[in-house]
Amino acid sequence: MRRRDFLKTAAISGGALLTGGLASAGTLKSAQDVFNEMASVLVDTTRCIGCRSCEEACAEAHGLPVPDIDDESVFERHRKTDPNHWTVVNRYETEKGTVYAKKQCMHCNQPACASACLVKAMYKTPEGPVIWRGNKCMGCRYCMISCPFDIPKFEYDSPNPRIRKCIMCYERLEKGEQPACVEACPEEAIVFGKRGELLEEAKRRIYNNPDKYVHHVYGEHEVGGTGWLYLAAVPFEQLGFPTNVGTRPYPELTKEFLYGVSLVLLIWPAFLLGISHARREEVKKEEVKKAK
Amino acid sequence: MNTAERKNLMSEVGNFVRFIISELKPKGKILTPFNVITGAIILAGGVLIVIRFVKGLGATTNLSQDFPWGIWIGFDVMGGVAIAAGGYVIPFMVYILGLEKYHPIVRPAVLTGFLGYCFYGGALLLDLGRPWHVINPLIGNSFGLSSVLFLIAWHFFLYTICEFVEFSPAITEWLGWKRIRQIVGGLTVGAVIFGITLSTLHQSALGALFLMAPTKVHPLWYTNLPVLFFVSSIFGGLSMVIVESSISHKVFQVDPEHHASFDDIVVGLGKAAAGTLFLYFTLKIISIAHGNHWHLLNTSMGHWYLVELIGFVVIPCLLFTYGVRTRNVKLIQTVAFFTVVGVLLNRLNVSIIAFKWDAANRYVPSWMEIVITLAVICAEMWAFRWVVNRMPVLTEHKGWEEEDNVVQMKKEVA
Ligand code: SF4
Ligand code: SF4
Numbered sequence: 077m078r079r080r081d082f083l084k085t086a087a088i089s090g091g092a093l094l095t096g097g098l099a100s101a102g103t104l105k106s107a108q109d110v111f112n113e114m115a116s117v118l119v120d121t122t123r124c125i126g127c128r129s130c131e132e133a134c135a136e137a138h139g140l141p142v143p144d145i146d147d148e149s150v151f152e153r154h155r156k157t158d159p160n161h162w163t164v165v166n167r168y169e170t171e172k173g174t175v176y177a178k179k180q181c182m183h184c185n186q187p188a189c190a191s192a193c194l195v196k197a198m199y200k201t202p203e204g205p206v207i208w209r210g211n212k213c214m215g216c217r218y219c220m221i222s223c224p225f226d227i228p229k230f231e232y233d234s235p236n237p238r239i240r241k242c243i244m245c246y247e248r249l250e251k252g253e254q255p256a257c258v259e260a261c262p263e264e265a266i267v268f269g270k271r272g273e274l275l276e277e278a279k280r281r282i283y284n285n286p287d288k289y290v291h292h293v294y295g296e297h298e299v300g301g302t303g304w305l306y307l308a309a310v311p312f313e314q315l316g317f318p319t320n321v322g323t324r325p326y327p328e329l330t331k332e333f334l335y336g337v338s339l340v341l342l343i344w345p346a347f348l349l350g351i352s353h354a355r356r357e358e359v360k361k362e363e364v365k366k367a368k
Numbered sequence: 369m370n371t372a373e374r375k376n377l378m379s380e381v382g383n384f385v386r387f388i389i390s391e392l393k394p395k396g397k398i399l400t401p402f403n404v405i406t407g408a409i410i411l412a413g414g415v416l417i418v419i420r421f422v423k424g425l426g427a428t429t430n431l432s433q434d435f436p437w438g439i440w441i442g443f444d445v446m447g448g449v450a451i452a453a454g455g456y457v458i459p460f461m462v463y464i465l466g467l468e469k470y471h472p473i474v475r476p477a478v479l480t481g482f483l484g485y486c487f488y489g490g491a492l493l494l495d496l497g498r499p500w501h502v503i504n505p506l507i508g509n510s511f512g513l514s515s516v517l518f519l520i521a522w523h524f525f526l527y528t529i530c531e532f533v534e535f536s537p538a539i540t541e542w543l544g545w546k547r548i549r550q551i552v553g554g555l556t557v558g559a560v561i562f563g564i565t566l567s568t569l570h571q572s573a574l575g576a577l578f579l580m581a582p583t584k585v586h587p588l589w590y591t592n593l594p595v596l597f598f599v600s601s602i603f604g605g606l607s608m609v610i611v612e613s614s615i616s617h618k619v620f621q622v623d624p625e626h627h628a629s630f631d632d633i634v635v636g637l638g639k640a641a642a643g644t645l646f647l648y649f650t651l652k653i654i655s656i657a658h659g660n661h662w663h664l665l666n667t668s669m670g671h672w673y674l675v676e677l678i679g680f681v682v683i684p685c686l687l688f689t690y691g692v693r694t695r696n697v698k699l700i701q702t703v704a705f706f707t708v709v710g711v712l713l714n715r716l717n718v719s720i721i722a723f724k725w726d727a728a729n730r731y732v733p734s735w736m737e738i739v740i741t742l743a744v745i746c747a748e749m750w751a752f753r754w755v756v757n758r759m760p761v762l763t764e765h766k767g768w769e770e771e772d773n774v775v776q777m778k779k780e781v782a
Pocket of ligand 2: 192193194195196197198208212213214215216217218219220239
């Protein structure tokens with residue numbers, strides 16, 4: 077009997093322990109309002125001239141090797157971000173001619189990376205930026221597996237490797253400044269603000285210039301909404317944006333499974349105990365029969 | 369404590385230490401081909417592991433920003449854990465279903481499971497970029513409760529303890545600790561039940577990890593990952609037990625009574641494997657239908673999928689069935705081997721081959737990754753041999769039973 081009690085308690089506390097945090101993730105009533113208040117950036121790719129000032133500013137702000145922004149050869153291929161380049165501007169040949177698009181972490185409303193991280197090293201700050209905390213990270217790279225935009229990058233050549241990615245200049249925001257890239261952009265192609273307001277601004281631009289833009293704000297609904305929003309003149313797949321990521325927040329992909337876990341933790345032990353008792357009775361009966 | 373007691377204690381401790389030291393020495397011939405080859409691999413692996421920690425993962429692996437997980441995860445952890453599933457399947461059959469016939473293989477199966485988790489789970493440490501933080505999910509104030517990996521970390525930890533408890537009777541018998549033997553023996557059923565529960569969850573959780581990558585894992589493999597991982601761990605574990613026991617029976621000393629029942633056991637395990645393979649096949653078909661992925665079967669990835677499904681699921685299932693009908697032990701053992709390969713292949717497919725299947729730069733493991741993996745396997749075999757040659761794993765512990773029976777009878781009377 078004692079054992080059964082033990083198992084029960086273990087199952088219940090275990091269930092709470094292993095899945096308890098889940099409830100808080102998606103059930104916030106006014107989640108949309110919360111996201112609308114968060115720090116956010118709007119990128120209007122129709123304004124971007126491909127000067128890469130943002131790349132330079134980013135590198136300077138974070139102590140990364142500063143790129144030579146006069147070197148046009150970088151546009152020959154579509155670059156990805158890497159541990160030393162948290163943002164890259166790529167050139168795309170589209171149906172409406174050459175378009176430049178800046179890439180970096182999207183600072184998702186409900187980030188896959190943060191929900192995948194088992195130690196909360198990847199962390200969505202209440203202010204909006206998604207940051208990485210080295211004192212927690214164990215370097216499992218599950219965030220890299222999970223991120224739909226392949227943003228977290230790992231320092232493979234270091235014995236003390238870090239995960240590197242855009243953190244929306246979190247320290248600068250804390251000081252009341254704007255992200256370095258936003259400040260550096262000469263064309264106001266990137267603007268900083270609250271997500272709700274920027275979303276309105278984006279829609280206003282589409283409404284006022286219905287022929288100029290595709291009628292889609294990338295990031296409004298993608299993966300449940302992102303902190304970085306994009307406007308473009310051409311469909312987003314032509315600018316290298318993944319269009320198969322869906323609108324469901326990524327944390328929900330494993331939610332059902334994790335609910336199932338607490339059920340199994342509760343039911344399985346009792347179930348197994350039941351079978352083993354029943355079987356033992358049966359075996360005993362058989363033995364008695366045999367003895368006769 | 370008076371002097372006599374103290375002396376007594378000292379001599380006890382002395383005896384114990386002497387015993388352990390004598391047991392640590394290798395038994396049997398040292399310079400066998402097996403030892404020389406595996407020893408060389410372990411040595412080479414050791415050197416490479418040092419390089420890995422001094423220079424970082426990039427110096428030893430072919431991992432990249434696009435492929436953050438290679439064979440250390442896809443093969444060692446994913447595959448190793450799947451085929452270590454015998455550690456919960458066999459105790460389930462014996463302690464829960466009461467199938468006493470399989471009792472002789474409980475200990476080797478649990479030992480395989482326990483060592484599997486120690487070594488393949490341990491291989492995870494090699495892969496972690498910042499392994500000094502490995503304890504963070506267990507202590508600390510930063511529980512990533514929404515992470516499937518968090519669950520796996522806890523389960524690996526707890527399950528290894530369960531396996532240890534389940535195996536500890538053998539250890540206490542080896543040490544001659546009778547009183548403790550009785551205590552740990554009483555914990556067995558609890559540990560078994562908890563262990564099965566944990567296994568159900570983390571075997572499927574290993575599949576659930578990839579639920580977070582819906583655009584990266586090929587749809588044919590993506591659908592129903594958790595259930596499929598769980599079911600395939602069952603026949604993976606069963607097959608591994610067949611393979612492992614048929615090797616053990618050639619290499620180690622085994623009780624004659626065990627030899628007699630051995631064929632029966634293999635046939636029984638083969639039957640169970642055939643049944644679960646069939647269930648798995650059905651689930652696979654349901655998954656294809658569920659996602660309506662029939663058209664994908666006629667692509668190059670689809671063909672590869674069919675190789676896995678037909679070559680390593682359907683055919684083993686049929687051959688197992690045939691082997692069971694004809695009581696062909698040799699055949700069952702051979703099929704079991706291929707089934708193990710099939711499960712390993714499935715894990716590799718999900719985590720590496722069908723992961724970003726359309727990427728330009730594919731990941732291919734470096735020779736160093738392979739050597740280190742082999743070294744982990746060899747080290748595990750050494751550990752297995754060391755234990756089996758000393759503890760009553762394949763043989764029954766003699767001498768205590770009668771007294772135990774008396775105790776048992778007394779209990780029942782009371
Ligand atoms: S884009 Fe990727 S790294 Fe950035 S917040 Fe979203 S999931 Fe995380
Ligand atoms: S690598 Fe670090 S940040 Fe990424 S999931 Fe693992 S622990 Fe979290």
